[in-house]
Amino acid sequence: MSDLRELYQQVILDHNKNPRNFHAMPDASRTVDGYNPLCGDHYTIFLRLDGETIREVSFTGSGCAISKASASVMSSTVKGKSKEEAGQLFDTFHRLVTGDASGLSAAELGRLAAFSGVSEFPARVKCATLAWHTLRSALEGTEEKVSTE
Amino acid sequence: MSAVIETKSTYDVAAVRRDFPILARDVRGKRLVYLDNAATTQKPRQVIDRLVRYYSEENSNVHRGVHYLSELATLEYENARAYIRRFLNARDEKEIVFTRGTTESINLVAQTWGRANVREGDEILISAIEHHSNIVPWQMLCAEKQASLRIIPVFDNGELDLDAYERMLNPRVKLVAVGHASNALGTINPLRRIIGAAHANGSLVLVDGAQGVPHLTVDLQALDCDFYAFSGHKVYGPTGIGVLYGKQELLEAMPPWQGGGDMILSVSFEKTTYNALPYKFEAGTPNIAGAIGLAAALQYVASIGLDAIAAYEHELLVYAAARLQEIEGLRLIGTARGKAAVISFVLEGVHPHDIGTVLDQEGIAVRTGHHCAQPLMMRFNVPATGRASFGLYNTREEADALVAGLHKVIEVFR
Structure with a gap:
């Protein structure tokens, strides 16, 4: 069970049960679908941008606990950040879940640290990064469906 | 009923299992419980x-x-x-x-x-x-x-x-x-x-x-x-x-x-x-x-006998389906009168992918996802299911292990 507790940390279970910013945004400036065909995880990410700043983020959709909690944590983490800062957070997050966390400080990680257990479960990395990949393409303005397969 | 009882006494699953070297291995420190036979089956020594x-x-x-x-x-x-x-x-x-x-x-x-x-x-x-x-x-x-x-x-x-x-x-x-x-x-x-x-x-x-x-x-x-x-x-x-x-x-x-x-x-x-x-x-x-x-x-x-295998698998299917249905919040997807030994299920509040990861930690191999049948998943209005599929070497004890594993899933996500 220890590996499982490491993967399904309380923060993840909490965000899975009570996802933050879990609603559609009719007046979003960007809307992008993210899809993981392997497990059927499917989310829509809504962004309201103000110049270079992410004013609001929300999402809808369904998927496993890891993907949903990741979308939830992502939405609260990048809110108020600049596009560039959001991109850096994704890089940090990606390093964390792929087991390349050396040199990442607790301060840098913040709430993202809850996903440290994912690196022990390579099959779940795609679940954890789906929302982030979708966010990135929303920020880049590529209004297409994102797939992590 | 007599035919079923006869099958039980003549079907030597322990002997069958000895023909499959992989069934003796451990996975993540637990004895392998292989219930992903609809994806691919294990191979007997004869093959x-x-x-x-x-x-x-x-x-x-x-x-x-x-x-x-x-x-x-x-x-x-x-x-x-x-x-x-x-x-x-x-x-x-x-x-x-x-x-x-x-x-x-x-x-x-x-x-x-x-x-x-x-x-x-x-x-x-x-x-x-x-x-x-x-x-x-x-x-x-x-x-x-x-x-x-x-x-x-x-x-x-x-x-x-x-x-x-x-x-x-x-x-x-x-x-x-x-x-x-x-x-x-x-x-x-x-x-x-x-x-x-x-x-x-x-x-x-x-x-x-x-x-x-x-x-x-x-x-x-x-x-x-x-x-x-x-x-x-x-x-x-x-x-x-x-x-x-x-x-x-x-x-x-x-x-x-x-x-x-x-x-x-x-x-x-x-x-x-x-x-x-x-x-x-x-x-x-x-x-x-x-x-x-x-x-x-x-x-x-x-050499084992097609009828004997079918009867044994059917008995296993009935047993496993009944045990799974004892689990609160578990719903079987697909309850046709004539069924091969394949059980698709969803568990309330837990995504199948998470079920698969927890079961894997118990050495239990099941398939989770859309099973290469996305239109079917849409028809039944589920994004994915867990699927336990049985073969000629599976046992009631393995069905029990699956049930115990699912209780562990519930424990993690409760």
């Missing part, structure tokens, strides 16, 4: 040893050399075909074409028979519970020919609506392509009625037998389907080998598919004469070891 013997003592190319080993390899390859014909009760060995598997078999029919016979405005019927491999080849064909693909609906219990099917039959229907048993739900389709109605309508029938051969006795002459496709690896044989059965007169009339060696009689730059059946459809060096290994797998299955 593994046969492959080793082929490569150690018999390996050569077939249908070419005059030397000893080539004759031996050819003999064993053709013996495998002959055994598979007997196993399936096909009329003639010419009707047994070796392919890479079910998917390639279906694509072969779509690309040769289909392109030659399906025209604009024609219809192909498939069912709502097909695997992608029995959907996409027909979509591709229909798109090319401007034909339409129509879907036989399914009831909430996973059984096909056969009255609706019979109403869909009309002179434009050239082919009905259905699974023998559903990989995602386990539903065994009533092929006799489906085939009878199609033939009365002048339509051909292709059966996707990927989940048929592993669980059911297949008598092709009695069944009277026009094409039957299956894979070796789902019936305890090697990967990369499968069979397309086709009625001889249909295969004769079909154009070849891939061009190359072995499928020709003579080649000049002006004209090529194609080989006779079944070689017309076996271009290039075939999967010789795979064919021989597949025959060994079917011999193994026959």
Whole structure:
């Protein structure tokens, strides 16, 4: 069970049960679908941008606990950040879940640290990064469906 | 009931398990509980040893050399075909074409028979519970020919609506392509009625037998389907080998598919004469070891007894389904009256992918996801399911382990 507790940390279970910013945004400036065909995880990410700043983020959709909690944590983490800062957070997050966390400080990680257990479960990395990949393409303005397969 | 009790006393699952070396291994510190047989089955020593013997003592190319080993390899390859014909009760060995598997078999029919016979405005019927491999080849064909693909609906219990099917039959229907048993739900389709109605309508029938051969006795002459496709690896044989059965007169009339060696009689730059059946459809060096290994797998299955296996698996299915239903919040997807030993389920509040990860930590292998049947998942309004699929070596204790594992899942996500 220890590996499982490491993967399904309380923060993840909490965000899975009570996802933050879990609603559609009719007046979003960007809307992008993210899809993981392997497990059927499917989310829509809504962004309201103000110049270079992410004013609001929300999402809808369904998927496993890891993907949903990741979308939830992502939405609260990048809110108020600049596009560039959001991109850096994704890089940090990606390093964390792929087991390349050396040199990442607790301060840098913040709430993202809850996903440290994912690196022990390579099959779940795609679940954890789906929302982030979708966010990135929303920020880049590529209004297409994102797939992590 | 007496038949079931008799089966219980004569079916020696412990002896069967000893034939499968992999079942003795641990996974993540726990004894492996392998319940992903609908994806692929494990291989008995009889198959593994046969492959080793082929490569150690018999390996050569077939249908070419005059030397000893080539004759031996050819003999064993053709013996495998002959055994598979007997196993399936096909009329003639010419009707047994070796392919890479079910998917390639279906694509072969779509690309040769289909392109030659399906025209604009024609219809192909498939069912709502097909695997992608029995959907996409027909979509591709229909798109090319401007034909339409129509879907036989399914009831909430996973059984096909056969009255609706019979109403869909009309002179434009050239082919009905259905699974023998559903990989995602386990539903065994009533092929006799489906085939009878199609033939009365002048339509051909292709059966996707990927989940048929592993669980059911297949008598092709009695069944009277026009094409039957299956894979070796789902019936305890090697990967990369499968069979397309086709009625001889249909295969004769079909154009070849891939061009190359072995499928020709003579080649000049002006004209090529194609080989006779079944070689017309076996271009290039075939999967010789795979064919021989597949025959060994079917011999193994026959040595245990198809009826005994079916009775044992059915008993296991009934037991496992009953135990799973004791779990609060668990819902079975697919409760057809006739089912192969496949159980799809969802657990309230827990995504199947998370179930799969937790069970994996217990050494339990199940499939989670859409099971290559996305339209089916949409029909049942679930993004994915967990699926436990049983084989001839699974036990009640393993079903119990699955139930215990699911309780652990609930504990983590409570």
